[in-house]
Amino acid sequence: MADKLKITLVKSTIGAVPKHVKTVEALGLKKVNKTVEMPDNAAVRGMIQQVRHLVKVEEI
Structure with missing residues (x-):
């Protein structure tokens, strides 16, 4: 596993499930692009898994 993950919001949260909107906000993402x-740990990976259709992830 990498030390950190680079997470980019690539799709708007407008119309998304409210739980997913909260997850995106918890990841620290507010605007598209x-x-x-974030550190590469199980908690962050779980959050990314939940909103994988809205974000792009790169290992760094």
Whole structure:
């Protein structure tokens, strides 16, 4: 596993399930095409798995 993950919001949360909107916000993403770096751990991986249709993930 990588040390960090680069997570980019590629699709709007408008019309998304409210739980998914909260998950995207918890990842620190607010606008489309914004990127955050998060540690690579089970909690973050689980959040990404839940909203995988809205985000793009790269290992760094």
